[in-house]
Amino acid sequence: MKQFISFIRKEFYHIFRDRKTMLILLVMPIVQIVIFGFALTNEVKNSKFSVLDNAHDAASAALIQQLDASQYFELQSNLHSYNDISEAFKKGTIKLAVVIPEHFSDDLEHQNKAQVQLVADASDPNVANTLVNYAGAVILDYQDRITQDKKLPYTINTEIRMLYNPQLKGAYNFVPGVMAMVLLLVCTMMTAITIVKEKEMGTMEIMLVSPLKPLLIIIAKAIPYLLLSIVNIISILLLSVFVLDVPINGSIVLLMSESILFTIVSLSLGLLISTGASSQQTAMFISLVGMFLPTVMFSGFMFPVENMPKPLQIISNIVPAKWYYIIVRSVMIKGVGIEAVWKETLVLFGMMLFFLGMAFKQFKIRLA
Amino acid sequence: MRTLKFILQKEFRQIFRDPAIIRMIFLLPVIQLIILPMAADYEIKNIQLAVADHDHSTYSRQLINKITASGYFKLVDYGNSYRQSFGEIEKDRADLILEIPQQFEKQLVREDASTLFIAVNAINGVKGGLGSAYLRSIIQDYNREVRMQWIQFPKFSPEPTIEITSSNWFNPLMNYKFFMVPGILVLLLTMIGVNLTAINIVREKEIGTIEQINVTPIKKYHFILGKLIPFWILGLVVMTLGFVVARVVYGIIPVGSFATIYIFAAVYLLAVLGLGLLISTYAATQQQSMLISFFIMMIFILMGGLYTSIDSMPEWAQWITRFNPVSYFIEVMRMVVLKGSGLADIKQQLLIISGFAVVLNAWAIYSYRKRS
Numbered sequence: 053m054k055q056f057i058s059f060i061r062k063e064f065y066h067i068f069r070d071r072k073t074m075l076i077l078l079v080m081p082i083v084q085i086v087i088f089g090f091a092l093t094n095e096v097k098n099s100k101f102s103v104l105d106n107a108h109d110a111a112s113a114a115l116i117q118q119l120d121a122s123q124y125f126e127l128q129s130n131l132h133s134y135n136d137i138s139e140a141f142k143k144g145t146i147k148l149a150v151v152i153p154e155h156f157s158d159d160l161e162h163q164n165k166a167q168v169q170l171v172a173d174a175s176d177p178n179v180a181n182t183l184v185n186y187a188g189a190v191i192l193d194y195q196d197r198i199t200q201d202k203k204l205p206y207t208i209n210t211e212i213r214m215l216y217n218p219q220l221k222g223a224y225n226f227v228p229g230v231m232a233m234v235l236l237l238v239c240t241m242m243t244a245i246t247i248v249k250e251k252e253m254g255t256m257e258i259m260l261v262s263p264l265k266p267l268l269i270i271i272a273k274a275i276p277y278l279l280l281s282i283v284n285i286i287s288i289l290l291l292s293v294f295v296l297d298v299p300i301n302g303s304i305v306l307l308m309s310e311s312i313l314f315t316i317v318s319l320s321l322g323l324l325i326s327t328g329a330s331s332q333q334t335a336m337f338i339s340l341v342g343m344f345l346p347t348v349m350f351s352g353f354m355f356p357v358e359n360m361p362k363p364l365q366i367i368s369n370i371v372p373a374k375w376y377y378i379i380v381r382s383v384m385i386k387g388v389g390i391e392a393v394w395k396e397t398l399v400l401f402g403m404m405l406f407f408l409g410m411a412f413k414q415f416k417i418r419l420a
Numbered sequence: 421m422r423t424l425k426f427i428l429q430k431e432f433r434q435i436f437r438d439p440a441i442i443r444m445i446f447l448l449p450v451i452q453l454i455i456l457p458m459a460a461d462y463e464i465k466n467i468q469l470a471v472a473d474h475d476h477s478t479y480s481r482q483l484i485n486k487i488t489a490s491g492y493f494k495l496v497d498y499g500n501s502y503r504q505s506f507g508e509i510e511k512d513r514a515d516l517i518l519e520i521p522q523q524f525e526k527q528l529v530r531e532d533a534s535t536l537f538i539a540v541n542a543i544n545g546v547k548g549g550l551g552s553a554y555l556r557s558i559i560q561d562y563n564r565e566v567r568m569q570w571i572q573f574p575k576f577s578p579e580p581t582i583e584i585t586s587s588n589w590f591n592p593l594m595n596y597k598f599f600m601v602p603g604i605l606v607l608l609l610t611m612i613g614v615n616l617t618a619i620n621i622v623r624e625k626e627i628g629t630i631e632q633i634n635v636t637p638i639k640k641y642h643f644i645l646g647k648l649i650p651f652w653i654l655g656l657v658v659m660t661l662g663f664v665v666a667r668v669v670y671g672i673i674p675v676g677s678f679a680t681i682y683i684f685a686a687v688y689l690l691a692v693l694g695l696g697l698l699i700s701t702y703a704a705t706q707q708q709s710m711l712i713s714f715f716i717m718m719i720f721i722l723m724g725g726l727y728t729s730i731d732s733m734p735e736w737a738q739w740i741t742r743f744n745p746v747s748y749f750i751e752v753m754r755m756v757v758l759k760g761s762g763l764a765d766i767k768q769q770l771l772i773i774s775g776f777a778v779v780l781n782a783w784a785i786y787s788y789r790k791r792s
Binding site: 070072073076077080083084087088090091092093095096097098099100137138141142147160161164165166167168169170171172173174175176177178179180182184185186187188189191192194195198199205206207208209210211212213214215216217218220221222224225233234237238241245249252329330331332333334336337338340341342344345346348349350353354355356358359360361364367368378381382385386388392 | 438440441444445448449452455456458459460461465466468509510511512528529532533534535536537538539540541542543544545546547548549550552553555556557559560562563566567570571580581582583584585586587588589590591592595596598599604607608611612615616619623627704705706707708710711712713714715717718719721722723727728729731732733734737740754755758759761765
């Protein structure tokens, strides 16, 4: 035990002596959470649109006004012909064009049927899709208003309640996501180079001749970083509550313990990479180039996992950030307890054992 | 010139001696480019619906049938209490609750109006908003059908309807892969470029071999160029490989010319590699340089306009993206691959990127000290 503690002390010295690195490790997550918490939103706001108004009548004016008034759209100068649309798209000045045919009011009042055409710049299909849907909803609202004035029989009304996030703030979705990403990648990178660095520097030999058990050598490497990560978790949570206005609705103790569990998973993954890698460069390449994009795309905060093709849904299960993201969302925002997230917790626990076990198995006590 | 040749020889030899890293430089991007774009679909489908039906009438059943037949919704739970449905949302098994009140059918028939309640899990605001919009339009459709059953309609429909038709230009089939594949290729290229160079000089510092270079008559710019050129060539090879994957796996052929893309990419790579070298000259250890490049990469990638639209970011964040080379390359890719823009159309982006390339590399040469 005494040996173990002195080993941990050695690792602490290593880290605390390098002030610059420590500063980076502690400040970076804070800056990232703040920037992304404010800047990221997959909500489409203030999208620029134009109208090709061939009708110029009361109804078309009312419709345009309603579109402009919604927070999704921002009216740009009017178009005069169909050709203007493609020009505006090519220049990128607008993303959506609304084409209103002649006699729009007349058609609507007398035939009770009128048409509107939406033309979207689909070079970014996701944005185009959202815009068309939003515009459709605004037009539907407008239609509803006319209908209500007419008092039709047999009307089904709908009342919609937005649970958990009534203002539809992007931060509620992105803060848990960014938390998962930052913690996973930072923790993995921290430990990913520790062991391989000693190999590269040649100090590994000294460690191997010490009487300490290999498993304890590995664990001693991770403990100082675990403490650093706990500081990071606390600062991230404080920021999200006090700066980003994302509440912690569930139990803080549960959230903290889940976060610590996730941190340990990430640190173990880093150790696994470190025992397998041949050089620091390889370790970094795996943990950054290899893990960054899969974490962004499979954790579920950018792209809902249930939208993906089946094989990819299966692949997404091996991404630890996915499980943690579900847990944070549930505990932090929905405010549920362990009974709702015990399965995810178990998965993370299993991953931790797996990574640690593999790291231990790969750890060679003889130098090649 | 001769000096440069020798340095290049050394650098190439160093790169190719480590088969692990070579394999990763080529394999990681190819694998990711094959798999990741398929995951990047924002279109909302398979919305999980829980129904709390207090009515159990013909109408409520008809309505539910109509909703599930639409293809957007998957009925995951059918019960008769809101509590139960809410439990499904809490456990993440449902996204939306439709509550049909008691006497729904009776009220509709006798009192001419009835109300349905929809509750949406809105943590992901867009998904919640779109899901409830779809559901509402289906209910409206159903409403129309109900009216048709009860009223003999006059010649024209009594309710004013606005028919919405939509068309999607440049990508009529709304194939998001056309947008995602080139975008992800840009991200991969950037990560490889920054990562490889960011570690390179600092590695020589850590191992101590930089001392040997420092005592040779090699000029500072020789040294930086020697580091730059091998990775520049590697980057172009990786990009070519990426386009082969895009062609073979996804059938993507740029509308514009490859020449335009390669000209831009050549300059872009210089900028990105320059950034990596700059990080490398400042960092003291490989760990530091990796953390700094991770920090910068994360900002570049998440704010590059591929995942979330730059237009919806707040003013200050849009200002940051102006210093983000990734956002320019993604824009150029989108213009050339989908809209067929030529060199003249991307002139501005090319100029800005050239500016980045010159400034970053000059800065890297300046901050590289032969004396420690």
